[in-house]
Amino acid sequence: MRLLQALFFPPEQPGGVSSMIPYMQERFQSSRWDMELFWLPKRIRNKGHEEVVFDTFDWTEFKDSPVVQKYIQTYKDYLWWTRLRIQKPYDLIHAHHPIAGLAAKQVFPDTPLIQTIHSSYERELILNGRIKNGGPEHRFLVSLYRELEQKSQRMLTVSRSFAGYLSDYVDHPDKIGVIPNGFDEKRFKPVPHENEVPQLITVCRLVPAKGLDILLKACAELKKKGHDYVLHIIGDGPFRTELESLAKELGIYNETIFYGYTLHPEEFMPFFDIFVLPSRAEAFGSVFAEAALSCLALVGTDVGGIPEQIEDGVNGLLVPPEDPIALCEALEKVITDPMYRYDLARTAWDKAKSQYSLTHAVNELKKIYLSYQKV
Structure with a gap:
């Protein structure tokens, strides 16, 4: 055929x-x-x-x-x-x-x-x-x-x-x-690792629809509460300059790394701890499945196809869109409790392997x- x-x-x-x-x-x-x-x-x-x-x-x-x-x-x-x-x-x-x-x-x-x-x-x-x-x-x-x-x-x-x-x-x-x-399972190989400071990662096109302004505001709240973290932003787009300016304005530029576009982020995604993307809309949200196959804890918004992948509290955490405080609280849960973070990640990995x-x-x-x- x-x-x-x-x-x-x-x-x-x-x-x-x-x-x-x-x-x-x-x-x-x-x-x-x-x-x-x-x-x-x-x-x-x-x-x-x-x-x-x-x-x-x-x-x-x-x-x-x-x-x-x-x-x-x-x-x-x-x-x-x-x-x-x-x-x-x-x-x-x-x-x-x-x-x-x-x-x-x-x-x-x-x-x-x-x-x-x-x-x-x-x-x-x-x-x-x-x-x-x-x-x-x-x-x-x-x-x-x-x-x-x-x-x-x-x-x-x-x-x-x-x-x-x-x-x-x-x-x-x-x-x-x-x-x-x-997703081709052979491309995703979870790697046992121990990060002293929790490593957050997001992968997307840098446009307002992805809600990264909300993520930066949530991370600023995390810093105010005294939590250590590093946020890795992989992707490029017309919103990048505005996001970099916002990170400086919020006082979290030193904790935030802008990589630009990377062809195969799945190759180093397994070395991070938490995947977070507070999208304002997603038909499916492929990157959540990719992060799950990399055995990362998932934090996303309750919009579009994301809740079909994430069952809140079971294989990840869901928050309302446009709510940096709720996002901060969800990130706080997985940052401060490594065992809870691992349990969410392992359950997400099992689901992604069977369904995606x-x-x-x-x-x-x-x-x-x-x-x-x-x-």
Whole structure:
């Protein structure tokens, strides 16, 4: 069976897609399967000129928006690149971004399309202050979900929470399948270690949606209470300068290390103690599963798909979003009680191994793929 995994970003980009899809290829290396990856290179800009028409809505209603215009141009570029680079047919296309799915179906209308929605671009843009809730960009982006529903043979997402979010924008929400991201267990090797000072780590893109301003305020409270710690922030983004300034303003810059973007944080994540990310929204939160597989104690917010991974007090701690005091108190619990921290981490590791392994995700996907195999 010839499979095309259609991505938007190159596979080395951070995020749940890059944590799973490139590592799936070796699981499909057999005489029965032939899988290829495809994406739009960053250098491709303003190449496409094909007229864009959607079946379920008129996108030109939003054409005055620069954000919408950029999205449409990127879609045209993806169409241009797909027509240029893909000549041979596939038995099935599995797309992992709306642009990739819509372009693939435009070019190969007779090939079955499975579409996985990994996250909400519009929610992140709203939280990051780029667009307004209910504005033209928001309405354009959520309209794409119904278009994808019509064009794909199967829609999937990564958490029950996000499937519920999508239900407002599609005609048949009961048909949305849920397959959480899977992670290659061989990449994550817990390492026995003893840190005299608790080491906190977070890994994310530095944007307001991730709530790192709340984390820095919580860490400032920890310092006021006399707790020693080091906070390691791995990732980069437009919010970095503001976060560095906030760390200085709060008097915790010496306790905070900004690494910038790192390609494989899982290689040294096991040497830390506590993973914390107070996101304002998460469709799934792949990095929590990665931290759990590294045997770290987890602290997150009770939003989106995070509580599907963390059962409060059992395999991690959950706090409300936008609450630095509650976050400080949760961190205080795992900083001051190493045995409690270890128990949470071990339970999180057990759950992640059983529910978020790449083997589990691949087996579920194989069942779906085979249901579209030509007899």
